[in-house]
Amino acid sequence: MRARNRLSAKGAASLGEGKFADGAGLWLYKQDKERGKWVFRVTVQGKRREMGLGAFPDVSLADARRKADDARAIAQNGLDPIKEREKARRSAQRNLHLLNDIAVDAFEARKAELKGDGKAGRWFSPLEIHVLPRLGKMPVAEIDQIDIRDTLAPIWHDKAETAKKAMNRLSLCLKHAAALGLEVDLQAPEKARALLGKQRHEAKHIPAMPWPEVPAFYQSLNEGTVTHLALRLLILTGLRSAAIRFARLEEIEGDIWTVPAERVKGRKGATQPFRVPLSEEAQAVITEATRHARDGFLFPSVRKGVISDATMSRHMERLGLSYRPHGFRSSFRDWIAEATNTPHDVAETAIGHTVGGAVERAYKRTxxxxxxxxxxxxxxQHLGGSSSMVVKLVAND
Known part of the structure; x- marks a missing residue:
């Protein structure tokens, strides 16, 4: 057996340029008296290999010997210690990129394009609730269609819309990981869809009151309470409840209400506030609501902040109605389609939707x-019970 431990720490430090054997395959290559590197020479499957063990003097003689012992043990099992080290390094690299971390990073990268910078949590919650508890601690490079299938199978049919959102968010996370240079299976979500099969669930539309019935309901909102007034303004403007609930006095000037862009969901690609023309009736409702105003909000809650999203819904539930406040947008849109000759672009804009592609919108800014x-x-006038004669509107070129 070859001699081992030929060098001493003090002796290694005093050596000049050259190659010096410590024994059993461990060598010190010195560039000069101050610098060098440790090398382990080994023969694997008939091939001579040299494995770097670190720089001298950063790696001490004792550490170099321990590393050489580990590499020697691997070689004795017929494996290449250099290749095994690379495998371990790649594995450690993969483990640094767990889905938990990728998901948070992907969310941060998309905050600017989300309503309110994603503070409501709607983008992240499908991942947080249904994906990350099971897959969050897995290296993103190891996630495959079987993992995704098993994760989403419990909600694939019973909570179909939520499952779709979770699948979509997971797909975006994998694309984000790929953009970071990680090796991921971008087809895994689609393959998981194939394994999960077609969803049985059919999306249910929010119940909307038929437009001929809306006037009677509107006229019943006559108590002047915050809830009644909020419902009146919601019906009159065709806006979503968030725009109504967070309405502020300074946003209204004369017969124009300028709603901030972040409160008008559905205006994809729009970054400008949305102007809402206020009818005489809407102005009267706002005037009446100002006596309830607190901290600048037209529709404050009893305790703090503004009325909740469920306040108006509960009022309708107490009346035994199956319809919901959000459905009045459909009521308004159906009335436009059936009782007026309004051009499509005007009709869609009336309920806060953007129309046309980005290029078209760049030229058509009205x-x-x-x-x-x-x-x-x-x-x-229709809500007040006036004649429902057909209204003819012509769009500007």
Whole structure:
């Protein structure tokens, strides 16, 4: 057996340029008296290999011997210690990129394009609730279609929309990981869909009151409470509840209400506030609501902040109605389609939707304010029980 431990720590430090054997395959290559590197020479499957063990003097003689012992043990089992070290290094690298971390990083990268910078949690919650508890601690490079299938199978049919959102968010996380240079299976979500099969669940639309019935309900909201007034303004404007609930006095000037862009969901690609023409009836509702105003909000809650999303819904439930406040947008849109000759672009803009692609919007910047002013006035008249004669509106070129 070859001699071992030929060098001493003090002796290694005093050596000049050259190659010096410690024994059993461990060598010290010195560039000069101050610098060098440790090398382990080994023969694996008939091939001579040299494995670097670190720089001298950063790696001490004792540490170099321990590393050489570990590499020697691997070689004695017929494996290449250099290749095994690379495998371990790659494995450790993969483990640094767990899905938990990738998901958070992907969310941070998308915050700017989410409503309110994603503070409501709607983007992240499908992942947080249904994916990360099971897959969060897995290296993202190891996630395959079987993992995804097993994770989403419990909700695939019973909570179909939630499952779709979770699948979509997971797919975005994998794309984010790929952009970071990680080796991931971008097809895993689609393959998981194939394994899960077609969803049995059919999306249920929010119940909407037929537009001919809306006037009677509108006129029943006559108590002047915050809830009644909020419902009146929601019906009159065709806006979503968030825009109504967080309405502020300084946003309203005369017969124009300028709603901040982040409160008008559905205006994809829009970054500008949304102007809402206020009918005489809407202005009267706002005037009455100002006596309830607190901290600038038109519709404050009893204790703090503004009325909740469920406040208006509960009022309708107490009346035994199956319809929901959000459905009044459909009521308004159906009235436009069936009782007026309103051009499509004007009709869609009236309920806060953007129309046309990005290029078209760049050239066609009108918000059809004057046409919508007429439309909202006629809608208010319909709600008050006036004639429902057909309204003809012409879009501007």
């Amino acid at each position: 918000d059809f304010l004057e046409q919508r002013r007429v439309l909202h006035e006629r809608w208010a």
